[in-house]
Amino acid sequence: MEEIKSKLADVKKIMRIKVSPLLNNLAYRPTFNIDTYRESLLHRFVDLCEGSFSLVESKNYIPAVVCARAAQETFAVIAYLSFKFEEFESTKDLSSLLKTMRRLSIGWRGDAEFPEMVNILTCIDHVSKKLDPEFRRHYDLLSESSHPNYSGVLGAYSKPNHINLDVDIGLNKKVCEGLSDRVETTIGICIKPKGTSTFETQ
Numbered sequence: 001m002e003e004i005k006s007k008l009a010d011v012k013k014i015m016r017i018k019v020s021p022l023l024n025n026l027a028y029r030p031t032f033n034i035d036t037y038r039e040s041l042l043h044r045f046v047d048l049c050e051g052s053f054s055l056v057e058s059k060n061y062i063p064a065v066v067c068a069r070a071a072q073e074t075f076a077v078i079a080y081l082s083f084k085f086e087e088f089e090s091t092k093d094l095s096s097l098l099k100t101m102r103r104l105s106i107g108w109r110g111d112a113e114f115p116e117m118v119n120i121l122t123c124i125d126h127v128s129k130k131l132d133p134e135f136r137r138h139y140d141l142l143s144e145s146s147h148p149n150y151s152g153v154l155g156a157y158s159k160p161n162h163i164n165l166d167v168d169i170g171l172n173k174k175v176c177e178g179l180s181d182r183v184e185t186t187i188g189i190c191i192k193p194k195g196t197s198t199f200e201t202q
Contacts, residue, residue: 001053001184007191008049015042030098037105038081045074049187061171061179062145062156068186069142075190076123076135077104083126132189142186145179 019039021032048071055064081104088097100118107117128136144151156175159168 001056001180004184004188004191005053008046008187011042011191012046015039015046030094030101033105034081034097034101037101038078041074041078041081045071045078045190048074049190052183052187056180056183059171059176061176061183062152064183065142065145065179068183069139069146072139072142072186072190073120073124076120076127076139077118079127079131080104080118080123083130135189138186138189142182145182 016039019032019036022028048067052064052067052071055061055067081101084097084100088094099115103115103118106114108114109117124136124139128134145156146152156172156179157169159172159174160166161168
């Protein structure tokens with residue numbers, strides 16, 4: 001966990017507390033909006049990672065996994081936006097880039113007043129395809145513990161006693177290490193996904 005925290009500290013060094021337009025001109029508004037959105041994503045990512053660490057340290061393992069999953073989603077959006085920048089560099093299609101930006105930043109589901117949102121699985125799958133083939137599989141594993149199904153409820157909070165024929169309720173100590181490892185691995189693959197340096201290059 002300490003190595004991952006150290007890498008996160010490196011990410012924090014590139015964070016900014018203010019975003020300013022290149023010039024006070026409407027022509028620069030799109031790049032200003034994109035820059036503002038991406039920087040906000042970065043702050044959210046760091047907050048969620050640090051929240052996950054704090055929750056593990058306080059032995060709140062399921063909330064830590066939920067937080068780590070949200071961090072992974074946030075990273076996926078950062079990476080997806082980076083992929084769209086790469087496309088723009090080759091196509092010079094500004095309208096497509098801005099459409100994606102609007103869908104990411106103010107998208108909404110089922111409301112004609114807003115652009116249709118980009119489904120987070122679209123972002124997750126793009127990361128799996130371009131950066132790390134295991135990214136989606138790992139996300140699905142996190143989802144199993146994040147959702148109130150077996151892994152997130154009975155598997156985590158109950159321990160059957162087959163001798164007394166009763167069930168102990170509370171966090172099952174047998175799953176704690178696995179959940180902690182899952183948090184660490186999640187944040188690790190986001191901070192330094194295979195073959196890339198997403199945070200350093202944007």
